[in-house]
Amino acid sequence: MPPLLRIPAPDDDGARRGVVGPPFHKLLANRLCLDFVNTVEAWLDDGRGGVRSVGERLAGYDDVLAWAGIAGVLDECAGLVTGRAAARDPKAAEAVVRRARALRGALYETLSRLGDGKPAPARALHRMNEELRTLRRGERLVEDGGRVRLEWAGDADALDGVLWPMARSAVGLLTDPALLARVGRCPGERCGWLFLDTSRGRRRRWCDMGDCGNVAKVRAHRARKAPARARKPPAPTA
Numbered sequence: 001m002p003p004l005l006r007i008p009a010p011d012d013d014g015a016r017r018g019v020v021g022p023p024f025h026k027l028l029a030n031r032l033c034l035d036f037v038n039t040v041e042a043w044l045d046d047g048r049g050g051v052r053s054v055g056e057r058l059a060g061y062d063d064v065l066a067w068a069g070i071a072g073v074l075d076e077c078a079g080l081v082t083g084r085a086a087a088r089d090p091k092a093a094e095a096v097v098r099r100a101r102a103l104r105g106a107l108y109e110t111l112s113r114l115g116d117g118k119p120a121p122a123r124a125l126h127r128m129n130e131e132l133r134t135l136r137r138g139e140r141l142v143e144d145g146g147r148v149r150l151e152w153a154g155d156a157d158a159l160d161g162v163l164w165p166m167a168r169s170a171v172g173l174l175t176d177p178a179l180l181a182r183v184g185r186c187p188g189e190r191c192g193w194l195f196l197d198t199s200r201g202r203r204r205r206w207c208d209m210g211d212c213g214n215v216a217k218v219r220a221h222r223a224r225k226a227p228a229r230a231r232k233p234p235a236p237t238a
Contacts, residue, residue, distance in 0.1 A: 108194065
């Protein structure tokens, strides 16, 4: 049986980039855990100083497996085995989906607060610590060609093993001040996606210049044209 989870290389964190198929559409965050956070249509202000998600992409356990495969951290054969295990125990699979959403929300809330210069919310850190305590029971160190690496050693069909790469990526990001300072939040209307700004000069503003960035450019252009149209005298009548 191949290993369930691929350990991302330190330099890429397992992150892929580009357009993918429905229901996820894009992997553009440059960090595995941030692409995981973006498995919703948008993150919006809830009017109470917090955030809420809209447009859920992780509707069921099959979606969690599919996303892990797209992100490059799930072995295909083992994914099929895990999918069969989920079919045998749908209640347990649904519990993992709820944990995935809770982990995602806690990470987004933490990163958003830190990005605004505010303390990390205690409830969000508690949620992530609870998940880490559960998942880290499946970790082990192994020797690999003269170096030591961390791998998942839980059961090949453990339903919650699919959450481990995302949790591990989140720990790496949250505990690295240099990386944390490069986390940006897209200001696009009905977006709020997060990304790691790897651009020179840290000039990246949008999750995708061809999407939210382009919409903003069009709106700005129309706003500049509107006063000119308002000042234009009406055409003479016959």
